[in-house]
Amino acid sequence: DAKTTQPPSMDCAEGRAANLPCNHSTISGNEYVYWYRQIHSQGPQYIIHGLKNNETNEMASLIITEDRKSSTLILPHATLRDTAVYYCIVRDRDDKIIFGKGTRLHILP
Amino acid sequence: EAGVAQSPRYKIIEKRQSVAFWCNPISGHATLYWYQQILGQGPKLLIQFQNNGVVDDSQLPKDRFSAERLKGVDSTLKIQPAKLEDSAVYLCASSLVAQGEQYFGPGTRLTVT
Numbered sequence: 001d002a003k004t005t006q007p008p009s010m011d012c013a014e015g016r017a018a019n020l021p022c023n024h025s026t027i028s029g030n031e032y033v034y035w036y037r038q039i040h041s042q043g044p045q046y047i048i049h050g051l052k053n054n055e056t057n058e059m060a061s062l063i064i065t066e067d068r069k070s071s072t073l074i075l076p077h078a079t080l081r082d083t084a085v086y087y088c089i090v091r092d093r094d095d096k097i098i099f100g101k102g103t104r105l106h107i108l109p
Numbered sequence: 110e111a112g113v114a115q116s117p118r119y120k121i122i123e124k125r126q127s128v129a130f131w132c133n134p135i136s137g138h139a140t141l142y143w144y145q146q147i148l149g150q151g152p153k154l155l156i157q158f159q160n161n162g163v164v165d166d167s168q169l170p171k172d173r174f175s176a177e178r179l180k181g182v183d184s185t186l187k188i189q190p191a192k193l194e195d196s197a198v199y200l201c202a203s204s205l206v207a208q209g210e211q212y213f214g215p216g217t218r219l220t221v222t
Contacts, residue, residue, distance in 0.1 A: 002151070043113070043200050043213025044152065087151060094208055096165060099151025 002100030003090045009104040018075040022088030025069045035073045037084040083107045113214035115201050121220045127189035130217045134203030143186050144200040191221045
């Protein structure tokens with residue numbers, strides 16, 4: 001079973017920051033937080049991952065709370081192309097990925 | 110860099126027939142994964158290969174599903190005989206190292222009637 005809880009859907013206006021929350025209250029010390037997204041009719045795409053420090057790359061930022069029980073994926077300037085299902089995954093580096101149902105993000109023009 | 114290639118993209122078969130899917134991973138990627146994604150759900154891992162050896166096939170229904178990666182490069186996934194509940198998208202992914210960042214192909218959408 002997935003170890004994370006995400007809202008089933010969210011809306012965000014185009015050009016605004018999209019903030020996608022994820023709860024992982026049972027995360028253990030050696031488990032990472034990963035984010036993937038899946039655009040309609042495509043395979044999932046890796047976005048970012050982190051252990052305890054905040055991370056940023058060209059796609060997004062990942063903010064992990066100090067107690068590591070929750071995190072937020074931030075898309076700084078959402079575009080229509082960011083409409084997708086976003087999966088938050090908690091896993092040890094040696095474990096397989098277990099996908100939950102994710103959050104369906106709608107970017108509104 | 111070419112991505113993960115899969116074929117066919119779509120397949121419609123009747124129940125009890127057999128079907129095969131093909132995957133060519135990113136060049137140099139040692140690890141290959143097959144996932145099943147039923148409509149409305151996240152992908153579920155069926156089997157993981159490290160080179161040409163099976164690492165994890167715990168969720169593969171072995172009475173009807175089989176997979177091989179004979180030369181440690183491309184792979185085939187077969188279903189024989191198919192059931193209605195096998196209707197899904199079958200995704201192939203690869204990673205440079207085991208459990209590294211995975212790169213997914215576009216998937217094969219299977220419809221069993």
